[in-house]
Amino acid sequence: MKRFKYLLNKIKWAVFALLFVLVLNFFLFRVLPGDPARAGVKDPRMTADSQQAIRVRFGLDKPVINCFVSLNPLKLGNCLINPLQTQFFIYFGNLLQGDLGISYQTNRPVGEMLGGFLLNTLILIGFGQIIAIFLGIFLGLIAAWKSHTAIDFGAMTFSLVAWSLPTFWLGIVLLFLGSTYLGLPVVGKFSAGMSLQEGWLKFLDVAKHLILPTLTFTVVMLGEYMLIMRSTVLEVLSEDYILTAKAKGLNTFQILVDHALRNAMLPMVTIIALNLGFTVAGAIQIESVFSWPGLGLAIFQAVNRRDYPVLQGAFLIIAITVIFANLFAELLYSYLDPRVQAS
Amino acid sequence: MSRKTWLLVLLIIPAMILSACGGAKTETPVVQGTEVPTTKTPVIVRVGYAGSPDTLNPTAGILSEAWTMYGLVYSSIYMPQYDNSFKLDIADSVTPSADNMSYTIKIKPNVMFHDGTPLTAKDVAFSLNFYREGVDFPYMNGYTTSFADAVAQDDSTVILTMNTPVPNIDYLLAYLYILPEHIWSAHTGAAAMEFDNAAMIGSGPFKMVDYAQGEFVHLAANPDYYGTKPLVDEVVFQTFSNEDALVQAIKTGQVDMITEFPLTALATLTSTDNVKVVSGPGLAPDLNDIIINQVSADNCPVADGGLCTGHPALQDVVVRQALAHATDKQQLVDIVLLGEGTPGLTLIPDALIPWFNTSIQDYTYDVAAANQMLETAGYKDVDGDGVREMPDGTTKLEFRFNWPSDSTVAPRAAEMISNMWGDIGVKLQLQALDPDALTSICCPAFDYDIMFWGWGSDPDPSFLLSVMLTDQIPTGMNETGFSDATFDDLYIQQGQQLDKETRKSEIWQMQQIVFDKVAYIIPFYTNAVQAYRTDTFTGWITDQPKLELQNVLSLVAVEPIKK
Numbered sequence: 001m002k003r004f005k006y007l008l009n010k011i012k013w014a015v016f017a018l019l020f021v022l023v024l025n026f027f028l029f030r031v032l033p034g035d036p037a038r039a040g041v042k043d044p045r046m047t048a049d050s051q052q053a054i055r056v057r058f059g060l061d062k063p064v065i066n067c068f069v070s071l072n073p074l075k076l077g078n079c080l081i082n083p084l085q086t087q088f089f090i091y092f093g094n095l096l097q098g099d100l101g102i103s104y105q106t107n108r109p110v111g112e113m114l115g116g117f118l119l120n121t122l123i124l125i126g127f128g129q130i131i132a133i134f135l136g137i138f139l140g141l142i143a144a145w146k147s148h149t150a151i152d153f154g155a156m157t158f159s160l161v162a163w164s165l166p167t168f169w170l171g172i173v174l175l176f177l178g179s180t181y182l183g184l185p186v187v188g189k190f191s192a193g194m195s196l197q198e199g200w201l202k203f204l205d206v207a208k209h210l211i212l213p214t215l216t217f218t219v220v221m222l223g224e225y226m227l228i229m230r231s232t233v234l235e236v237l238s239e240d241y242i243l244t245a246k247a248k249g250l251n252t253f254q255i256l257v258d259h260a261l262r263n264a265m266l267p268m269v270t271i272i273a274l275n276l277g278f279t280v281a282g283a284i285q286i287e288s289v290f291s292w293p294g295l296g297l298a299i300f301q302a303v304n305r306r307d308y309p310v311l312q313g314a315f316l317i318i319a320i321t322v323i324f325a326n327l328f329a330e331l332l333y334s335y336l337d338p339r340v341q342a343s
Numbered sequence: 344m345s346r347k348t349w350l351l352v353l354l355i356i357p358a359m360i361l362s363a364c365g366g367a368k369t370e371t372p373v374v375q376g377t378e379v380p381t382t383k384t385p386v387i388v389r390v391g392y393a394g395s396p397d398t399l400n401p402t403a404g405i406l407s408e409a410w411t412m413y414g415l416v417y418s419s420i421y422m423p424q425y426d427n428s429f430k431l432d433i434a435d436s437v438t439p440s441a442d443n444m445s446y447t448i449k450i451k452p453n454v455m456f457h458d459g460t461p462l463t464a465k466d467v468a469f470s471l472n473f474y475r476e477g478v479d480f481p482y483m484n485g486y487t488t489s490f491a492d493a494v495a496q497d498d499s500t501v502i503l504t505m506n507t508p509v510p511n512i513d514y515l516l517a518y519l520y521i522l523p524e525h526i527w528s529a530h531t532g533a534a535a536m537e538f539d540n541a542a543m544i545g546s547g548p549f550k551m552v553d554y555a556q557g558e559f560v561h562l563a564a565n566p567d568y569y570g571t572k573p574l575v576d577e578v579v580f581q582t583f584s585n586e587d588a589l590v591q592a593i594k595t596g597q598v599d600m601i602t603e604f605p606l607t608a609l610a611t612l613t614s615t616d617n618v619k620v621v622s623g624p625g626l627a628p629d630l631n632d633i634i635i636n637q638v639s640a641d642n643c644p645v646a647d648g649g650l651c652t653g654h655p656a657l658q659d660v661v662v663r664q665a666l667a668h669a670t671d672k673q674q675l676v677d678i679v680l681l682g683e684g685t686p687g688l689t690l691i692p693d694a695l696i697p698w699f700n701t702s703i704q705d706y707t708y709d710v711a712a713a714n715q716m717l718e719t720a721g722y723k724d725v726d727g728d729g730v731r732e733m734p735d736g737t738t739k740l741e742f743r744f745n746w747p748s749d750s751t752v753a754p755r756a757a758e759m760i761s762n763m764w765g766d767i768g769v770k771l772q773l774q775a776l777d778p779d780a781l782t783s784i785c786c787p788a789f790d791y792d793i794m795f796w797g798w799g800s801d802p803d804p805s806f807l808l809s810v811m812l813t814d815q816i817p818t819g820m821n822e823t824g825f826s827d828a829t830f831d832d833l834y835i836q837q838g839q840q841l842d843k844e845t846r847k848s849e850i851w852q853m854q855q856i857v858f859d860k861v862a863y864i865i866p867f868y869t870n871a872v873q874a875y876r877t878d879t880f881t882g883w884i885t886d887q888p889k890l891e892l893q894n895v896l897s898l899v900a901v902e903p904i905k906k
């Protein structure tokens with residue numbers, strides 16, 4: 001019962017946070033200067049009538065909310081109009097029905113567009129995270145075990161350098177080296193014509209395209225995980241029960257894996273869960289360098305065109321992943337460490 | 344709750360999230376009737392470009408990449424050529440009536456759409472009316488404003504009646520792609536622009552095979568094409584969001600042609616084995632312009648949000664002419680464009696022959712003359728700080744100079760222009776702005792002094808000329824606030840002038856007016872710079888007045904190099 005109440009309370013705050021983010025996002029884009037009807041287009045064929053038609057089509061001619069026609073420039077309006085004829089309530093009404101709107105740029109449903117992009121991002125960061133997590137835990141453990149030796153020094157140096165490398169720079173360097181010397185592809189998810197293949201050939205082609213972006217992502221995340229793992233294992237290894245374990249005659253492997261690792265995993269689990277939420281958006285640099293058609297790239301392109309529905313939809317996805325990843329991390333932590341709930 | 348139940352809850356939450364997010368399709372499925380040939384390894388041309396079509400729906404497309412695809416997949420009555428002319432495409436003849444108020448269009452027989460349905464005059468008439476009635480279509484609507492109605496007299500004859508005679512029917516019809524009525528009749532009115540048109544059934548030399556938004560467009564040759572059939576089996580356009588990757592792809596042979604690349608890679612690609620760099624005026628050339636805010640108080644569109652805060656000195660044509668004399672355009676071309684361009688003159692690019700006015704003598708780069716003009720007009724440097732003041736001594740000649748932050752040429756150009764104009768006692772406050780922030784201060788707000796920006800262009804000059812009309816000041820299309828009654832009258836005249844030479848003369852006159860009053864200073868016209876592999880395909884069209892390797896005329900001509 002106690003755990004159930006704890007769970008409900010956490011979910012309640014997660015929902016509040018999500019609502020706050022949704023409202024903030026809506027107004028945030030409308031505070032930016034510019035007009036989606038004209039965004040990025042410098043073509044005389046885009047006449048004033050065409051622009052107005054775009055505004056009407058996407059409801060941009062309606063007031064933002066009661067009392068405000070627009071936020072930038074700030075234009076006050078009628079406070080007594082029907083709220084359901086304002087952009088804010090139309091957006092939320094559609095959202096409650098699962099409709100994320102239509103993209104201003106592509107005229108396609110945003111949900112359909114973002115679903116595909118999200119899946120591509122999850123493929124990219126999924127593989128990268130799995131490799132970075134396992135390698136980070138393993139190498140961090142080794143570095144802590146061999147602390148103050150050449151191995152530890154090497155591991156520390158590598159992890160600090162990896163964590164501080166600019167992602168886009170690393171990506172471009174790997175792109176150049178990988179394509180020149182290993183013939184690896186530099187763009188997209190498929191080679192020309194491979195999208196129509198089935199089965200093993202298609203899988204191999206996608207895997208080949210994943211090598212460089214995943215390697216970039218892994219190197220950047222690996223540094224962080226190694227450092228944290230090393231630091232927490234060192235802390236655990238200084239505990240009295242480890243000394244007891246040594247005194248009992250347990251070998252190094254048993255001490256590290258059965259005693260140190262489990263306790264050192266607590267902060268790692270939290271970091272991993274939080275990273276899973278943030279890296280959905282954080283892959284934007286990698287996706288841009290390798291033209292990987294993910295959520296980050298979609299956001300970058302939507303910003304240029306002031307494509308509000310796509311941006312709002314993408315930010316909604318990111319907010320959900322971050323908030324629920326945070327929730328998951330809290331719940332997992334409380335499962336792993338019952339002392340958290342008791343407090 | 345037990346720990347096992349607790350763990351179950353923890354596992355269920357992410358599973359629910361992932362199941363809700365996954366499973367959405369990432370791309371348009373293969374379209375029925377457009378299977379890729381499987382009997383032999385297909386010959387595929389791989390094209391790399393930095394953009395992607397915004398939509399496959401020709402009624403809604405805005406980006407040039409979308410229009411490239413329309414030109415490959417669809418037919419139209421006329422097809423634009425590299426020399427700025429138009430050649431009959433789906434039509435055998437277009438005959439005007441004596442008063443030019445109607446046209447009899449004879450459609451080629453035995454033409455099929457990609458799905459095997461015959462293309463008849465009914466489809467042509469349907470398409471022309473469809474575009475005319477689509478008042479919301481961003482670009483298409485502008486081509487049909489003078490159309491009254493289109494009627495299919497029989498299976499091969501369309502009668503197009505006009506509201507007003509036009510001098511450029513070939514241009515107006517060239518971009519009105521013929522749509523299959525049996526598909527599009529279900530998507531009329533408001534539904535037209537929302538139709539994703541994934542199958543893209545047309546009658547052009549290529550047909551849609553597969554498409555993924557922001558990733559690639561995969562086309563296959565149309566074996567039943569009525570015109571020059573492609574010599575390759577397929578073309579795949581791959582989108583690169585990183586221009587360094589684009590350059591690397593052509594160097595390593597991952598693509599056969601790239602439609603653009605940063606000029607900083609020019610030296611690298613020129614020296615790369617098996618890569619040929621070509622340049623020349625683009626088929627629809629872009630131009631950059633220095634926009635000078637000269638909106639008068641009478642024309643300030645206050646009701647539409649006009650603030651009109653431009654520097655008063657810019658209202659004086661002498662100041663604008665002095666600025667023109669102080670601009671070394673050749674140096675800008677040599678340094679900013681690395682030589683890949685030509686000095687600018689008027690808002691009509693020099694590649695738009697015969698509309699470009701070749702008789703205009705540009706303001707020579709003469710700093711001494713510019714200084715003298717300003718001295719004579721009373722703009723003196725009273726306090727000796729190197730910056731001139733207004734004749735009444737109040738305001739310095741210090742101008743805000745803005746450009747869009749996404750421009751690759753503007754930062755260096757702005758820096759150079761600042762130095763050049765510094766030589767005549769004019770100081771610039773340089774600032775890059777987000778394109779939308781720039782739009783919001785530009786027009787109709789007119790809350791700026793000078794901007795560096797540009798326009799895309801069309802083979803016909805009428806759209807570009809329209810941005811200098813007085814009645815476009817409140818709409819925001821007129822970005823300088825330029826207003827001249829003679830120009831406005833000439834615009835109307837040229838729009839109805841049927842004699843080509845007379846129309847040319849009128850358009851030349853309009854350019855002279857704008858040039859004399861310095862509505863813009865055009866620094867340069869940028870070349871299209873493209874590259875292709877010399878070891879994979881041959882036959883790229885590079886010997887024409889314009890350059891666009893991805894154009895349908897070029898892609899039907901390329902063939903694999905026989906090894």
